[in-house]
Amino acid sequence: MSTEPSTEDAWLQQLLELGESGKAMTNKQRRIVQAAVEIFAEKGYSAASTSEIAQKAGVAEGTIFRHYKTKKDLLLSIIGPTMAKLVAPFVLRDFTPVLEASYAGYDDFLRALVRNRLEFVRRHLPVIRILLQEIPFQTELREEFKAVLMREVYVRVEKAIHHFQAQGQLIALPAFTVVRLTVSVVVGFLMTRFMLFPELDWNEEEELEICVNFIMNGLSAGPSVPRGEE
Amino acid sequence: MSTEPSTEDAWLQQLLELGESGKAMTNKQRRIVQAAVEIFAEKGYSAASTSEIAQKAGVAEGTIFRHYKTKKDLLLSIIGPTMAKLVAPFVLRDFTPVLEASYAGYDDFLRALVRNRLEFVRRHLPVIRILLQEIPFQTELREEFKAVLMREVYVRVEKAIHHFQAQGQLIALPAFTVVRLTVSVVVGFLMTRFMLFPELDWNEEEELEICVNFIMNGLSAGPSVPRGEE
Amino acid sequence: MSTEPSTEDAWLQQLLELGESGKAMTNKQRRIVQAAVEIFAEKGYSAASTSEIAQKAGVAEGTIFRHYKTKKDLLLSIIGPTMAKLVAPFVLRDFTPVLEASYAGYDDFLRALVRNRLEFVRRHLPVIRILLQEIPFQTELREEFKAVLMREVYVRVEKAIHHFQAQGQLIALPAFTVVRLTVSVVVGFLMTRFMLFPELDWNEEEELEICVNFIMNGLSAGPSVPRGEE
Amino acid sequence: MSTEPSTEDAWLQQLLELGESGKAMTNKQRRIVQAAVEIFAEKGYSAASTSEIAQKAGVAEGTIFRHYKTKKDLLLSIIGPTMAKLVAPFVLRDFTPVLEASYAGYDDFLRALVRNRLEFVRRHLPVIRILLQEIPFQTELREEFKAVLMREVYVRVEKAIHHFQAQGQLIALPAFTVVRLTVSVVVGFLMTRFMLFPELDWNEEEELEICVNFIMNGLSAGPSVPRGEE
DNA sequence: CATGAATGAGACTTCATTCAT
DNA sequence: GATGAATGAAGTCTCATTCAT
Numbered sequence: 001m002s003t004e005p006s007t008e009d010a011w012l013q014q015l016l017e018l019g020e021s022g023k024a025m026t027n028k029q030r031r032i033v034q035a036a037v038e039i040f041a042e043k044g045y046s047a048a049s050t051s052e053i054a055q056k057a058g059v060a061e062g063t064i065f066r067h068y069k070t071k072k073d074l075l076l077s078i079i080g081p082t083m084a085k086l087v088a089p090f091v092l093r094d095f096t097p098v099l100e101a102s103y104a105g106y107d108d109f110l111r112a113l114v115r116n117r118l119e120f121v122r123r124h125l126p127v128i129r130i131l132l133q134e135i136p137f138q139t140e141l142r143e144e145f146k147a148v149l150m151r152e153v154y155v156r157v158e159k160a161i162h163h164f165q166a167q168g169q170l171i172a173l174p175a176f177t178v179v180r181l182t183v184s185v186v187v188g189f190l191m192t193r194f195m196l197f198p199e200l201d202w203n204e205e206e207e208l209e210i211c212v213n214f215i216m217n218g219l220s221a222g223p224s225v226p227r228g229e230e
Numbered sequence: 231m232s233t234e235p236s237t238e239d240a241w242l243q244q245l246l247e248l249g250e251s252g253k254a255m256t257n258k259q260r261r262i263v264q265a266a267v268e269i270f271a272e273k274g275y276s277a278a279s280t281s282e283i284a285q286k287a288g289v290a291e292g293t294i295f296r297h298y299k300t301k302k303d304l305l306l307s308i309i310g311p312t313m314a315k316l317v318a319p320f321v322l323r324d325f326t327p328v329l330e331a332s333y334a335g336y337d338d339f340l341r342a343l344v345r346n347r348l349e350f351v352r353r354h355l356p357v358i359r360i361l362l363q364e365i366p367f368q369t370e371l372r373e374e375f376k377a378v379l380m381r382e383v384y385v386r387v388e389k390a391i392h393h394f395q396a397q398g399q400l401i402a403l404p405a406f407t408v409v410r411l412t413v414s415v416v417v418g419f420l421m422t423r424f425m426l427f428p429e430l431d432w433n434e435e436e437e438l439e440i441c442v443n444f445i446m447n448g449l450s451a452g453p454s455v456p457r458g459e460e
Numbered sequence: 461m462s463t464e465p466s467t468e469d470a471w472l473q474q475l476l477e478l479g480e481s482g483k484a485m486t487n488k489q490r491r492i493v494q495a496a497v498e499i500f501a502e503k504g505y506s507a508a509s510t511s512e513i514a515q516k517a518g519v520a521e522g523t524i525f526r527h528y529k530t531k532k533d534l535l536l537s538i539i540g541p542t543m544a545k546l547v548a549p550f551v552l553r554d555f556t557p558v559l560e561a562s563y564a565g566y567d568d569f570l571r572a573l574v575r576n577r578l579e580f581v582r583r584h585l586p587v588i589r590i591l592l593q594e595i596p597f598q599t600e601l602r603e604e605f606k607a608v609l610m611r612e613v614y615v616r617v618e619k620a621i622h623h624f625q626a627q628g629q630l631i632a633l634p635a636f637t638v639v640r641l642t643v644s645v646v647v648g649f650l651m652t653r654f655m656l657f658p659e660l661d662w663n664e665e666e667e668l669e670i671c672v673n674f675i676m677n678g679l680s681a682g683p684s685v686p687r688g689e690e
Numbered sequence: 691m692s693t694e695p696s697t698e699d700a701w702l703q704q705l706l707e708l709g710e711s712g713k714a715m716t717n718k719q720r721r722i723v724q725a726a727v728e729i730f731a732e733k734g735y736s737a738a739s740t741s742e743i744a745q746k747a748g749v750a751e752g753t754i755f756r757h758y759k760t761k762k763d764l765l766l767s768i769i770g771p772t773m774a775k776l777v778a779p780f781v782l783r784d785f786t787p788v789l790e791a792s793y794a795g796y797d798d799f800l801r802a803l804v805r806n807r808l809e810f811v812r813r814h815l816p817v818i819r820i821l822l823q824e825i826p827f828q829t830e831l832r833e834e835f836k837a838v839l840m841r842e843v844y845v846r847v848e849k850a851i852h853h854f855q856a857q858g859q860l861i862a863l864p865a866f867t868v869v870r871l872t873v874s875v876v877v878g879f880l881m882t883r884f885m886l887f888p889e890l891d892w893n894e895e896e897e898l899e900i901c902v903n904f905i906m907n908g909l910s911a912g913p914s915v916p917r918g919e920e
Numbered sequence: 921c922a923t924g925a926a927t928g929a930g931a932c933t934t935c936a937t938t939c940a941t
Numbered sequence: 942g943a944t945g946a947a948t949g950a951a952g953t954c955t956c957a958t959t960c961a962t
Contacts, residue, residue, distance in 0.1 A: 028943085044367055046276030050936060060944040065937060133363065137274055173440065181444050184418025185411065192410050210403065214411050218448030256925075280953060290927045295954060297925095486946075504827055506736035510932060520948045525933060527946095593823065597734055633900065641904050644878025645871065652870055670863065674871050678908030718922085740957060750923040755958060 011080030011144075029067050031057040036074055041126035045075055045134050076141065079134065082127045083145055089116060090153040099160050106164045106219075110212045114186055118204060121190050129195075154179070171219050178219060185215050241310030242321075242378055259297050261287040266304050271356035275305055275364050306371065309364065312357045313375055319346060320383040329390050336394045336449075340442045344416055348434060351420050359425070384409070401449050408449060415445050471540030471604075489527050491517040496534050501586035505535055505594050536601070539594065542587045543605055549576060550613040559620050566624045566679075570672045574646055578664060581650050589655070614639070631679050638679060645675050701770030701834075719757050721747040726764055731816035735765055735824050766831065769824065772817040773835055779806060780843040789850050796854045796909075800902045804876055808894060811880050819885075844869070861909050868909060875905050 025033070035057035039048045050071055054061045068074040089095075103109040121128055135142050158175040165172055189211050193202055255263075265287035269278045280301055284291040298304040319325075333339040351358060365372050388405040395402055419441050423432055485493070495517035499508045510531055514521040528534040549555075563569040581588060595602050618635040625632060649671050653662055715723070725747035729738045740761055744751045758764040779785075793799040811818055825832050848865040855862055879901050883892055 026942085044274070044276055046274055047367070049934075051934090061936090062938080062944055062946095063942085066942070066944095069937095071936065129366070133366065136359070136363065137277070177437075177440060180418065180422050181415065181441075184414050184422075188410065188414025188418060192414075207407075210407060211411075214448040217450075218444040220447075258926080279951075281951085291953090292928065292955080293926055296927095299954095301953065488947080504734070504736055506734055507827070509930080511930080521932090522934080522949065523947055526948095529933095531932065589826070593826065596819070596823065597737070637897075637900060640878065640882050641875065641901075644874050644882075648870065648874025648878060652874075667867075670867060671871075674908040677910075678904040680907075716921085739955075741955090751957090752923055752925095752959080753921085756921070756923095759958095761957065 011076075011084045028057070028059050028063060032059060032064055032067060032074070033078060037078055037126050037130065040075065040078070040133075041129045045130065045137075050074075075130075075134065076138075078127060079131050079138075079141065082124055082131060083141075085120070085124070086128075086131075087148060087153050089113070090156055095156045095160075100163055105167075106161075106169050107212050107216050109160070110182070110186075110215060111208065114189070114208050114211065117186070117190065118193075118208075121194055125194055169220065173219075181218065182215055185211055241314045241374075242382075258287070258289050258293060262289060262294055262297060262304070263308060267308055267356050267360065270305065270308070270363075271359045275301075275360065275367075280304075305360075305364065306368075308357060309361055309368075309371065312354055312361060313371075315350070315354070316358075316361075317378060317383050319343070320386055325386045326389050326393075330393055336391075336399050337442050337446050339390070340412070340416075340445060341438065344419070344438050344441065347416070347420065348423075348438075351424055355424055399450065403449075411448065412445055415441055471544045488517070488519050488523060492519060492524055492527060492534070493538060497538055497586050497590065500535065500538070501589045505531075505590070505597075510534075535590075535594065536598075538587060539591055539598075539601065542584055542591060543601075545580070545584070546588075546591075547608060547613050549573070550616055555616045555620075560623055565627075566621075566629050567672050567676045569620070570642070570646075570675060571668065574649070574668050574671065577646070577650065578653075578668075581654055585654055629680065633679075641678065642675055645671055701766075701774045718747070718749050718753060722749060722754055722757060722764070723768060727768055727816050727820065730765065730768070731819045735820070735827075740764075765820075765824065766828075768817060769821055769828075769831065772814055772821060773831075775810070775814070776818075776821075777838060777843050779803070780846055785846045785850075796851075796859050797902050797906050799850070800872070800876075800905060801898065804879070804898050804901065807876070807880065808883075808898075811884055815884055859910065863909075871908065872905055875901055 032053065035053045036048075039053050039056060042048075050064055051061050053074075054064055057064075064071075064074065068077060099109060103112065135145065154176075157179055161170060161175045161178050164170045165175075170178060189207060193204070193207070262283065265283045266278075269283050269286060272278075280294055281291050283304075284294055287294075294304065298307060329339060333342065365375065387409055391400060391405045391408050394400045395405075400408060419437060423434070423437070492513065495513045496508075499513050499516060502508075510524055511521050513534075514524055517524075524534065528537060559569060563572065595605065617639055621630060621635045621638050624630045625635075630638060649667060653664070653667070722743065725743045726738075729743050729746060732738075740754055741751050743764075744754055747754075754764065758767060789799060793802065825835065844866075847869055851860060851865045851868050854860045855865075860868060879897060883894070883897070
């Protein structure tokens with residue numbers, strides 16, 4: 001009955017199926033999702049009421065439940081696909097070879113990655129807000145997300161990092177640490193840009209260079225644990 | 231009636247008064263707060279019910295409302311003091327001189343800071359979880375927090391950064407950018423350590439060194455904005 | 461959503477629109493209003509509980525709040541229309557000319573008036589009870605009621621009284637005083653009849669004549685302030 | 691424990707015992723009663739909370755219940771004595787002879803009565819408000835009040851009226867009717883004066899004369915029941 | 921006597937969900 | 942498919958009353 005899967009682990013399927021989610025969304029259904037995104041983002045899932053969503057969507061209260069069995073179903077139908085798209089760039093069949101072929105260095109890869117995710121976040125900001133808010137409370141979703149990240153994304157990235165380390169571009173830290181440091185900087189930038197100070201007048205290209213340089217400098221130079229006694 | 235202030239902008243007062251607010255907490259009141267922290271952290275403020283809190287605290291539901299006028303009052307009485315303690319190290323009267331006198335370099339300062347905040351987060355993890363969850367929805371609290379961060383914390387840190395830049399330890403980036411990059415790495419570490427992978431067997435001192443080195447390398451070397459015209 | 465207006469000053473509109481407000485009342489809604497009238501009249505607004513009303517109406521408690529946003533809304537939806545009907549006879553477009561044309565004397569007018577209001581009170585006794593109980597506590601309602609009484613009703617009656625005074629039927633007291641005395645007797649009769657001693661076996665036509673004669677005698681004879689020294 | 695009787699039918703005793711009610715009222719007790727009167731009058735018995743009363747009286751919540759077993763007890767301790775004083779002038783041992791000796795006519799009697807009750811209402815307005823509000827809902831109180839009115843007051847007044855009728859001063863209507871008409875006018879005056887338009891600038895002596903004349907004219911002239919067959 | 925923390929029943933209200941139309 | 946009236950469980954909060962101090 002619902003056009004979106006309600007089982008939480010289904011959202012990766014959507015990605016692999018390349019985006020066809022349940023076919024036709026009626027006009028009303030689209031309006032429901034749109035309204036739900038806005039209200040969930042504004043007040044949080046628990047504090048949002050289905051009647052408010054119905055009102056903003058301009059449909060009857062019952063109509064929501066014709067498309068989504070429960071309120072949580074509606075939430076998952078919003079979060080799931082976005083999570084899929086979030087990891088999409090890494091799950092493409094040929095991630096590693098493409099990466100190694102396309103980018104001369106880790107910095108070029110980072111530049112491309114950050115540019116790409118900047119656009120993604122810009123376009124899906126409300127849903128990402130919801131995602132960040134709800135992931136701590138949706139256990140199954142979180143576990144599945146973590147599993148996919150580790151299984152699909154991390155293994156690919158790890159290989160790439162080993163590749164760049166073998167080239168001598170990157171310091172010989174554990175790949176996990178390299179990822180953590182890189183992700184910290186990138187995510188820190190995105191959050192500062194879009195959530196903490198969205199009202200500032202950002203020069204994104206410049207900030208991008210700063211981030212990439214920071215990461216490259218941080219990860220390229222000498223020994224990682226320089227203190228002799230450690 | 232409540233021993234904790236319910237006006238949102240009051241929490242900094244608590245810090246400056248450095249004291250125990252409102253005196254005696256009865257035994258029951260302490261149990262209420264304890265239970266509230268656990269349940270708010272576990273399911274979020276909106277999804278938590280006062281009856282569940284009362285039950286876990288082992289008091290009658292009415293007792294909660296004798297101490298806290300509303301459920302939100304209870305939340306704020308938990309979040310406020312923690313926010314105050316969170317910025318405490320920076321608001322000490324003599325932050326900048328102490329900093330400059332105590333620490334030979336930015337790295338020493340970072341080391342001390344991270345060690346200190348590691349302990350803080352470890353001790354107040356549930357409340358910090360609540361803080362992160364609710365800050366997007368508690369407008370007044372958020373604005374006040376931002377204001378204090380900018381007014382009290384940032385100006386002090388900025389001076390310190392200029393000091394280290396004058397010494398040639400740090401790259402000549404805007405202080406705001408230096409802070410952003412530093413904070414990204416530190417917060418990224420803390421969240422990875424305590425929220426994403428708390429179950430791993432962390433060698434905190436080693437990770438601390440990695441973070442500090444990463445930051446110092448990232449912020450010390452060559453030109454930050456390599457594009458000639460900038 | 462409510463079929464009765466909840467803004468207090470709206471009730472006169474209902475009268476002037478002379479129509480059925482808000483169209484269809486569902487069957488359940490009618491039962492809710494009916495039950496509310498009975499219970500409000502019996503124990504007073506504050507002491508009545510919505511759960512008791514729901515029970516007597518045979519609906520779920522939530523159903524009440526689908527039709528009336530608050531308990532007070534329910535009260536006002538009951539009181540408002542009755543207040544409108546209470547002043548209706550005086551607000552008819554052509555009150556004064558009709559009055560002067562139809563009634564040879566003040567006594568005929570009184571006779572018609574009392575007969576008419578007798579029926580009204582008989583039909584709406586419970587609501588009138590509620591009205592009398594709650595008007596002291598519903599400030600806005602009371603002020604609006606007083607304003608309408610003075611603006612719509614009193615000015616018309618005043619003109620009629622001047623007319624009868626010009627004819628020599630009525631003593632030359634201030635119209636306000638004439639109204640006060642007349643109303644005292646009429647209201648005194650209605651309250652004695654319906655609220656103090658409803659169980660007695662009343663001969664209403666006879667009592668009506670007594671009242672009218674009392675008023676006419678009281679208001680027709682000599683000087684109103686006969687004491688020479690006053 | 692309570693210094694005021696809680697059995698509703700006890701209030702007449704107080705009158706006959708000539709006012710000594712339970713001896714000493716502590717200072718706090720007096721403040722409780724004072725606060726209760728104000729709050730009951732302002733928002734009604736049911737809508738008033740004991741905690742609000744305690745606060746206004748400046749005592750602890752528990753203190754109220756040390757003096758009055760229940761909230762209703764507090765109400766009755768306020769209403770009872772006032773009801774007693776309300777009928778006091780009529781219950782004096784020698785009402786009828788005094789009346790007949792003291793007053794040349796019904797008008798003199800009325801004049802004295804109204805003057806006396808004016809002062810009484812002026813002094814006890816808040817309690818009288820409470821009395822009027824609560825009498826419909828306090829069944830026992832109401833029945834007792836009615837019984838006393840009929841047994842103690844009415845029989846005395848009836849005798850006086852027969853006396854004045856025998857003198858030819860008053861029309862030969864049933865005493866009950868004479869009382870009803872008289873009371874209507876007097877009560878109508880008092881309510882207009884103190885409750886409906888207390889803000890007007892009243893010339894009480896003049897209004898008193900108007901009322902008395904109105905009553906005397908209404909009750910003295912021609913046939914009260916003009917219909918021949920009655 | 922007085923206090924005020926504690927209680928628990930019950931108040932009003934919201935809400936996700938169902939179902940007859 | 943769409944509606945929206947109806948539901949009843951559950952939510953937040955109030956309140957009269959008790960009792961240990």
